[in-house]
Amino acid sequence: MKEKELRRSLAVLPIGTVMKLTNLTARQIRYYEAQALVFPERNDGNRRMYSLNDVDRLLEIKDYLADGINIAGIKAIYDQQHQAAQQKAAAQRQPLTDEDVRRILQDEFIRQGGLGHPTPGIQQQRPL
DNA sequence: GTTCTTACA
């Protein structure tokens, strides 16, 4: 199920094909690139080459624009999506550190009144 | 023939 995404990421479409697929003008497609909304590759002749993912993104951009969202707004959407994905990726590389687990269990212990005398501000770091 | 960049009666 990973071979598929690789194909969709292959930049093999010239701008002319993308124009027909999206009904956008070359001017618009290049403009969206200038606005960092899409990142086509370049071939040896400096020609832009787009992947199917790029086409999907362009269609998505077209829809957002049709809904009245401006370039800045679309950029904001992609920015937060990128950040979210990046954080999840980081979370899987480095699950929960021993210290995280200790802190979580300690907070829960204190919250349940495990200690006879709640002392805000004084959190002891006793090993579990 | 297609695409690129730059510029604007």
Place this chain on the structure above:
DNA sequence: TGTAAGAA
């Protein structure tokens, strides 16, 4: 955003 010009 459209369109023209000159180069690749």
